[in-house]
Amino acid sequence: MIEDPTLHCDQNSRECRYDFTYTDGSRTKGFIADDVITFVVDQRPIRVTFGCGKDQIGERNFTGTYSGIAGLGRRVNSLKVGGYSLPSQFGASLFSMCLPSFYSRKGSTISFHKTPWPRSTSAKLLPNYRYPTLHFVNLYKVFINDKAVPVKPSWWRFKRDMSGGVVLDTGTTFTRFPNGFYVIFRYIFRAEVRDIPMVEGPIGPFDTCYKVDPNGRNLYFPVVKLYFGSEDPRTMLLLSFDIDACD
Numbered sequence: 001m002i003e004d005p006t007l008h009c010d011q012n013s014r015e016c017r018y019d020f021t022y023t024d025g026s027r028t029k030g031f032i033a034d035d036v037i038t039f040v041v042d043q044r045p046i047r048v049t050f051g052c053g054k055d056q057i058g059e060r061n062f063t064g065t066y067s068g069i070a071g072l073g074r075r076v077n078s079l080k081v082g083g084y085s086l087p088s089q090f091g092a093s094l095f096s097m098c099l100p101s102f103y104s105r106k107g108s109t110i111s112f113h114k115t116p117w118p119r120s121t122s123a124k125l126l127p128n129y130r131y132p133t134l135h136f137v138n139l140y141k142v143f144i145n146d147k148a149v150p151v152k153p154s155w156w157r158f159k160r161d162m163s164g165g166v167v168l169d170t171g172t173t174f175t176r177f178p179n180g181f182y183v184i185f186r187y188i189f190r191a192e193v194r195d196i197p198m199v200e201g202p203i204g205p206f207d208t209c210y211k212v213d214p215n216g217r218n219l220y221f222p223v224v225k226l227y228f229g230s231e232d233p234r235t236m237l238l239l240s241f242d243i244d245a246c247d
Contacts, residue, residue: 007032018051028069030054048089070110072097072170073133074125085133087112097170121237123168123228130162139166140235143225144188155181192222 009016016032030053038045053068073085075093087095092112100106115122126136139156142149155178158165177185186208190198196219199209213219224239 020051026056028053028056046090048086049084051084072110074135076132088133121228122234126158126165128158128162128165135168136165137168138229139226140229141227141231142185143227144185145192145222147188147192149181149185149188151181189222189224194220196221 007016007018017030018032019027019029021027028051030051032049033052034047034049036045036047071085072087072095075085075087075091076083077088083089087093090112094114095110095112096115096117097108097110098117099108109116123137126138128134128136136158139151142151156164156166190208193210196210196213199211203209210219210221226237226239228235228237
């Protein structure tokens with residue numbers, strides 16, 4: 001039995017309800033259920049526990065666009081608090097995923113226990129006893145085209161209370177940098193953009209937006225390279241508008 005403050009179980013009705021609030025303030029309430037999932041590759045059945053949301057509050061309420069949230073938190077003991085993520089329930093210390101571009105007609109794929117893509121990027125996870133379910137990585141170097149963005153170790157390393165660090169979050173819509181690093185990144189990125197007019201004034205949190213060409217001309221932006229742990233092609237995440245994923 002798991003002693004979890006987000007769960008409230010009634011022994012008489014044999015029903016468990018959950019009430020969970022995310023860091024952005026969104027909140028979901030519902031009941032716990034389980035079912036057996038059989039994987040196509042090895043035909044191995046696994047019983048999976050999941051939540052059936054009945055009441056969602058926040059900007060990301062489930063609509064026709066979203067059918068649910070898949071928990072991909074780092075593997076911990078499934079009998080402990082936070083052990084409901086798919087890696088924890090599958091006993092997977094490694095998982096890989098391929099997310100095509102927004103307008104791609106290809107489907108997204110996630111794989112547990114192995115990486116089926118030969119051109120995949122890997123990153124060693126850093127342990128953090130305070131946040132054991134989060135995916136912390138070592139962002140080693142950042143390049144815009146061939147120009148290195150100066151990185152101060154203090155921007156990324158853990159503090160004494162184990163706060164800080166670089167978190168890989170599959171549920172985050174866009175990446176946030178520390179302000180000091182972002183100012184330098186923005187300056188280099190803008191200098192590398194050629195003959196594309198910027199939008200006047202920031203749009204929400206975005207202050208570096210560019211106008212679409214009225215004649216339909218293709219726009220070419222700088223290539224951003226993120227290296228995790230070492231400057232090696234196998235640890236590089238390439239961000240480019242001209243590359244599609246899942247090949």
